[in-house]
Amino acid sequence: MSQTIFIQDLIEDVKDEVIGWRRYLHMYPELSFQEEKTAQFVYETLQTFGDLEISRPTKTSVMARLIGQQPGKVIALRADMDALPIEEENDFDFVSQNPGAMHACGHDGHTAMLLGAAKILTQLKDHIKGEVRFLFQHAEELPPGGAQEMVKAGVLDGVDMIIGTHLMSTLPLGKIGLSYGPMMAGADTFNITVVGKGGHASQPELTIDPIAIGTQVVTNLQHIVSRYRDAQETLVISVTKFQAGSAINVIPSSVSIGGSVRSFNPELRGKIPTFIERIVKGITEAHGATYEFNYQFGYAPTINDEEITRLMDEAVCEVFGEERREIMKPIMGSEDFSAYQKVVPGSYILLGARNEERGIMYPHHHPKFDFDEQALQDGVKLFVHGTFKIVN
Numbered sequence: 001m002s003q004t005i006f007i008q009d010l011i012e013d014v015k016d017e018v019i020g021w022r023r024y025l026h027m028y029p030e031l032s033f034q035e036e037k038t039a040q041f042v043y044e045t046l047q048t049f050g051d052l053e054i055s056r057p058t059k060t061s062v063m064a065r066l067i068g069q070q071p072g073k074v075i076a077l078r079a080d081m082d083a084l085p086i087e088e089e090n091d092f093d094f095v096s097q098n099p100g101a102m103h104a105c106g107h108d109g110h111t112a113m114l115l116g117a118a119k120i121l122t123q124l125k126d127h128i129k130g131e132v133r134f135l136f137q138h139a140e141e142l143p144p145g146g147a148q149e150m151v152k153a154g155v156l157d158g159v160d161m162i163i164g165t166h167l168m169s170t171l172p173l174g175k176i177g178l179s180y181g182p183m184m185a186g187a188d189t190f191n192i193t194v195v196g197k198g199g200h201a202s203q204p205e206l207t208i209d210p211i212a213i214g215t216q217v218v219t220n221l222q223h224i225v226s227r228y229r230d231a232q233e234t235l236v237i238s239v240t241k242f243q244a245g246s247a248i249n250v251i252p253s254s255v256s257i258g259g260s261v262r263s264f265n266p267e268l269r270g271k272i273p274t275f276i277e278r279i280v281k282g283i284t285e286a287h288g289a290t291y292e293f294n295y296q297f298g299y300a301p302t303i304n305d306e307e308i309t310r311l312m313d314e315a316v317c318e319v320f321g322e323e324r325r326e327i328m329k330p331i332m333g334s335e336d337f338s339a340y341q342k343v344v345p346g347s348y349i350l351l352g353a354r355n356e357e358r359g360i361m362y363p364h365h366h367p368k369f370d371f372d373e374q375a376l377q378d379g380v381k382l383f384v385h386g387t388f389k390i391v392n
Helices: 002-027 036-047 107-123 146-152 210-228 266-286 306-319 374-391
Strands: 053-055 062-067 070-080 129-137 161-172 176-178 181-184 186-195 235-244 254-263 290-297 302-304 325-327 346-354
Touching: 002 036, 002 107, 002 374, 036 053, 036 062, 036 107, 036 129, 062 107, 070 107, 070 374, 107 129, 107 161, 107 374, 129 146, 129 374, 161 306, 161 374, 176 306, 186 210, 186 266, 210 235, 210 254, 210 266, 235 266, 254 266, 266 290, 302 306, 302 346, 306 325, 306 346, 306 374, 346 374
Parallel strands: 070 129, 070 161, 161 346, 176 325
Antiparallel strands: 053 062, 062 129, 176 346, 181 302, 186 254, 186 290, 235 254
């Protein structure tokens, strides 16, 4: 109990700094793979803490190692740092100063929370067994993603497990969201070009109409969800692009179709390109058209390790209280945190940051997105207490 009170005092002491860091980062957002000034700010801030081995695994990322006084497990804590290509519409004092860029997903908060945790844990170095590794990651928002690059750079060498968090505007302030097993979906994309034969709208019999063929493709793609997969397997196939023609009296020669696929089961995920192409091939051949097909695998599903999640669940109940713990259903959004989980077991945890009374309720990636800054303390507390729960 005394250690918990002492840690809470340290968290209280760093609260204003964490908010200040968040607001500075919010004012100067940088897009994926361009986070040079952000990474430099993080690097220089970490240098002021002392006792950290700080490095730059990639051009726009930072890693800091805190090596305890005794041998033990190695835990990695991760925060993402990149912003989005969105023009901000908020009017608070720390609004984005970089036109066309905005922290519209909470990554400014994630970075600030991990800096706060690093400062506190550095002060508690004598009580740490093993090692805590702080990963400040670039480019979560843009596939192939920064996590993959950091793994290749060796940031997980010797690591036993990893913890990540995300501030959520869909979860009420104060709630801590955990999930045993699947947390976020894999996200893949496809592009199809149906190539027919164009002509005048008054003589469709002289054409091979790609619009008529393309609409059949769109309709039949939904049969994959309804008929090709186990009813208990979650799968979403959304056609999000259908582009054809430029004049109302002309049947075009081709149609471009694109969309998104979300899934959790790796085996099912691997079969989707075959299912899609089979439908496209059959329909286009039946009507004398041809096609081009491209499928891109994006971020893999984020699947939480059961044992690490159990330990974090215990930490949440002990520190925050069981009433604040929320067992989440899987989310169809995606995260490149999954790149770390391919290498070491990990758990990804959500922090409630929605406050409707204060008008903080816009969704992620919205030009008026914001989060309640009280949630930053929850994030620092989760990182610090979760670390001691695991490494000690």
